[in-house]
Amino acid sequence: MLNQAEPGSPAGKIIDISAAEYQAIQQFLSQSCGIELGDSKQYLVKSRLLPLMGKFEFSSFAELANSLQSASFSAQKIKSAVVDAMTTNETFWFRDERQFVELKDKVLPGLLNSKNGNVRVWSAACSSGQEPYSIAICALEAIKGSTKSRSVQIIGTDISEAILEEAKRAVYSEAALSRGMDSAAKVRYFHKNYDGYLLSPEVSQLVRFQQFNLLKSFTALGRFDLIFCRNVLIYFSDQVKRDILTRMADSLEPGGYLFLSSTEAMPIGLDSFELVRSGLTSYFKKIG
Known part of the structure; x- marks a missing residue:
């Protein structure tokens, strides 16, 4: 005791x-x-x-x-x-920066070109919003200057209703922004107010938040072109982890992408994904 x-x-x-x-x-x-x-x-x-x-x-x-x-x-x-x-776990902006560079420069442009300009993204276990909002900023950068119609819809889910309320407010402290947000992006996408730094509606309007338990069926969430599920599977048993990844594969469109953290590996025998290595980072692509 x-x-x-x-x-x-x-x-x-x-x-x-x-x-x-x-x-x-x-x-x-x-x-x-x-x-x-x-x-x-x-x-x-x-x-x-x-x-x-x-x-x-x-x-x-x-x-x-x-x-x-x-x-x-x-x-x-x-x-x-x-x-x-x-x-409630640690989170910060553009965590694992190389993945976000890959997202902005290759993955999102490729998806937008192949999906008629409409892409759906799921940020699972999104905590206080830094991950889905980082994805949204990458999306804006990826479509900047395009003359074609482009639409990126991002759903951020978490089991904690309290942390999702923080995410929906989209107001962050100086300390929170210092964790991964560079000064240029801070100036462009945030406005100082009495409560901290408010994220621009240009970014926040791309993200919808929803309370969700990863043990439940994914069917109601719909289908996605890209799923971020980083730094959460480590808390689950091997069996639960395998089940979640199998259902995520079913929720992805053919050729869709799954981003795990750089320290997470796909379970042996789960053959729905192929590993994509690019530069100093990696992620997974659905086979088929």
Whole structure:
């Protein structure tokens, strides 16, 4: 059991988490959103969930674990808060910059020319919006100066409703912009206001956000020419990862592209994609 006082606990109390309580939280996250914590993430669970203890007036992790097993209406808010706390991850602008250069210079122009100027993009697990908005900026750069009709529709999904509300606001702090946004793009695409830096409607209007669980059917999302699914599959079991990638292949149009992070590999035996190497980066193309 952990025995360390941490900020966020009710009235500054020391709150321990037992093996059984940790296991209950593990099971909830695995079943509700596919996250596999492993057996040594107690500190992560405590640091993420302690702030919720005071908010929902829990005096122990046992009370929290019991709520996660309840089917009551009031428990749904607690479950959503736990998922939000455990799935909010680091993100920044143009993460893995070489992929975005490839996207702007080759992938998007090629798709626009072959798809009659209409391209649909899915940014899965988009967090606070930096990835889909980075894609949107690349799209604007790719079609700049074209005399032909061009349309790029981007859907950003995440399981966390709270983080999607941040994404929809499209307002970012100086610190957030310093993580990957160069000064020229900052001047062109952002306007300083009292709350931070507001993204230009020219960019934000290309993106629609939707709460979505990757364990659910993709059918309602429609079909895509390009899918970004980066730095999220690492949290899933091998079986869930394979299932998600198989369904993403089914959601892609023939010849569509899948971008994983530069450190992620396609599972052995999943033959729906071929690896595309270009310069110092790589991504995947649907076969067929």
